[in-house]
Amino acid sequence: MKNIISILLAVMLVFGMVMTCNAESTLNADIVYWSSYTETSNYGQVITAAANAFMAENPGVHIEISFQGTGIQQTLGPALDAGAKITMFEANTDASMVLWKDYMIDLAGYYDTVYPQTKGEVYGNAIIPAYNTLALFQGDGVYMYFPYTPQFVKVLYNKDIFDACGITEEPATWDEYMALCDTLVANGYVPFTSDQTHIHFAFGYYLQRALGDEDFKNLVWSKDGTEWQDERVLAAAKVFEEMAKKGYFAKNIDTVVSPEAQQEMVIFQEIAMYVAGSWMPNNLRESAGPEFRWGSFNYPVVDPAVDDGSSLCYGGYGISISKTATQEEADAAAAFAVFLTLGEWGDKIVSDCNAIPISKDGEWPPMIAEFSDTYDGITNRWTAQTAFALNNDLLPTVKANLTKLMAGKITAEEFIAEMLAFYGK
């Protein structure tokens, strides 16, 4: 009997090994992966290590990574147009879905596939729902990328300062927000700072809430400046003029350049808040040190408003597969994209890069663990850096005049007049 059992076990073992080998050999392709990170960055190192691990598990797959850095926006388009062999590429989805959508394949089949990293669920159900919705929205109903490294813009704050002022509730409405600022000023703190790179975030968010996305985009793409004469825009500018008068903005807000203002916030700990991207704590980790406690809340609902607070400025990076890829290459590329962004390597990106996990049940980095409720109740998505970021031609004028408005150097009416001057009025 023992012999029979031994033989059976041996047969099962051999069968298992053969099956495993068969599973490994399913994928067979040479992949060229264009990354928007640099090779030496934390991201670059994790991507390289993940590719090596993937190739070890799938001997039939060879991955060649081309690290393009942020210059990918200049290099990828010509390379795709020229027909260069690029199997998969990764970029900020706001840019990639405008510039290279025609080169991407529909990933619907892969979203419905169960991978070893998706814990028994299909891929589409394994990621943060807001990013499933976003991918579908940006692709006009078609999944065109595997999202990862989620990012958003909201109000980040120094928890120690809030605690020192006895502030326990995060504001949800504009009145609560202003009351909070009063408390901070009364306790000797400066409520906000910003710099000339990010100064449009705060006012842009206000306009997103006050005008709604469509009217705000019309304002940003105004042909003759008519939209800037909208009373609601003037009212928004008056709110910021009033905030400047009350000393809510740092005194040097008109002279600090990036990253000086952010450094001042974490080093001197006199400034409480910054309307910024979720990547800011990681950028400041050296200066802030491990003791710095970050808090955050979504931009408050303004009054009057079109939006009720269910919209968020968010986005992230996405991995797309090129139309020139063969079926085998596409299958291998999809498997690698999931391998990289979920499971062990998805966790590695979170831990090594302080990135936000794309997995719906992923653990957030300790530094920003308390940001994990950001997507709760969010049903609508706005451009990650507000609609102002859409028009690069207008942006320098917006930034310069907003800086002057928030520094108290010009009034709301002068701000509007300066913006109209852009259109020759």
Place this chain on the structure above:
Amino acid sequence: MKMKKRTLFILIGPAFILFLVFFVYPVIRTAAMSFFDVPSMSVALRKCTFNGFSNFTALYRTSFRGSLVTLLKIWLICGSIVAVLSLIFAVSLTSGIIGKGFFRSMLYLPNVIPQLAIGYMWTLYVFSSRFGLLKKFFTWIGWTALAEFGWTSPDNMFISMCIAYIFSNVGYFTLTFMSAIESIPTSLYEAASIDGAKRTTQFFRITLPLIRNTLTSNITIWTTRVCAFFALSNVFVSNDTVSPLMYIYNVLFGSDSGTTAVGVGAAAAVVLTVVVVLVYALSNLIPKNKDVEL
């Protein structure tokens, strides 16, 4: 010895092909793109829609006109200051000063530092309103108004950018002027001294006329440099610091949100090219110093 035609073609051929590929083709392609609605910079023109002069009329409604004014201001203001400073340094360093080699190296050093690094050095370490060198220096000597001056505020950003640009250019032009001055025979100065001419008279009557050719070629070099003004525009961000190249870059490659206006950018490039050609043509009208041979 008469060179065979075949040899001539072989020798000129590579350079001619490179010229066609890297200069003529991009110019023609850009000019063509300026008349089309172009979705991306490298897309085949057959996939684009012809839209006549729409890109040029659209250009009129953008900040491009302002960027040309910025360019003109940089050319004129910075150019004048660079010329004066370079001449002063060149004359001083060729007058037998001790440590000439050291000062020459020091002056030239900023020229080899990338413009982007120059920009950040000035904004973060010199102009900073909290830690900046100027802030500390003026506070130390008690000039409160200058210590409080907002060098990097939007209203003053252009001035600050000009200072950084002048800093990075003075060294190069000082060397070219020094080279020209050193080629003037010392006997001329000796004769002038014997005749009782003062230093300033010698400068205006001997030095300046004899370096006129260098001055003319420096105007051309300066124009070339200014037309390529880009990196500092990216660091000193304000509405009046956007150079034409910065504008073109912004609309060609798009924002973080991917929005591009390639045809409009190409139209801007065409206008800029025409401006540059005109400036060259005008600079060639400056008479050369043919009556003096050194």
